[in-house]
Amino acid sequence: MTQSIPPGLQESSDVIETASGGTSQEWMPFEQVKLYTNAFVLQDNKILLGYKKRGLGKDLYNGFGGKVEPGETSAEAAVRELQEEAGITATLRHCGVLFFTVTDIPYAFHVDVYIASEYSGTIIETEEMRPQWFSATQSTSEMDVTPEFLPIPYETMWTDDPFWLPLLIQGRPFVGRVDFGSDNCMQKWWFAEIPSSPDA
Numbered sequence: 001m002t003q004s005i006p007p008g009l010q011e012s013s014d015v016i017e018t019a020s021g022g023t024s025q026e027w028m029p030f031e032q033v034k035l036y037t038n039a040f041v042l043q044d045n046k047i048l049l050g051y052k053k054r055g056l057g058k059d060l061y062n063g064f065g066g067k068v069e070p071g072e073t074s075a076e077a078a079v080r081e082l083q084e085e086a087g088i089t090a091t092l093r094h095c096g097v098l099f100f101t102v103t104d105i106p107y108a109f110h111v112d113v114y115i116a117s118e119y120s121g122t123i124i125e126t127e128e129m130r131p132q133w134f135s136a137t138q139s140t141s142e143m144d145v146t147p148e149f150l151p152i153p154y155e156t157m158w159t160d161d162p163f164w165l166p167l168l169i170q171g172r173p174f175v176g177r178v179d180f181g182s183d184n185c186m187q188k189w190w191f192a193e194i195p196s197s198p199d200a
């Protein structure tokens, strides 16, 4: 299935497409790639999201992350951003790669997505993010297990999130690409799961 992997994502012989759609036109070209991180804490059937108070994705809920700074690895940046934006420290596991282009932005976004099941420190609201726990249960029959938490607010998140966040919650590694129009609507998209090897 390597032929279906969009440009910008690493070739892999072993992916299972989970969703694709949009225009039949070619993927958007890009001149440069900027590295970003996005980290989620998942604990006891609940997921920690942050309401973004400024910058890219303002007024949307998301994980905690930002640009990888020069001299830093993506994993180091992910730990730093989680600390800066939510006040906590965690051992993060890489769980996915997202690749975005936006009309009229000459560079593409490569986002390494991380997950943690434990953290240390106290979750705090910061200048950039207002953290909040949401229920991470998948089915309505499970809903009453954590009734004190609201369901994931997909209507107040990036439009691509419903395609891959359920995979992240289930611990299933994923890759995906979205080309956004200038109106921030998804023009073309492709998502896949990367099955873990039997001995992993």
Ligand SMILES: Nc1[nH]c(=O)nc2c1ncn2[C@H]1C[C@H](O)[C@@H](COP(=O)(O)OP(=O)(O)OP(=O)(O)O)O1
Binding pocket: 036, 037, 038, 039, 055, 056, 057, 062, 063, 064, 065, 066, 067, 068, 100, 109, 111, 158, 160, 161
């Ligand atoms: N389509 C999309 N869907 C998604 O779920 N997250 C996205 C996204 N496009 C970008 N992101 C994430 C990646 C990253 O975690 C965040 C953007 O990072 P920021 O702009 O907040 O970076 P920085 O915190 O480095 O910025 P500054 O602090 O303003 O310098 O939004």
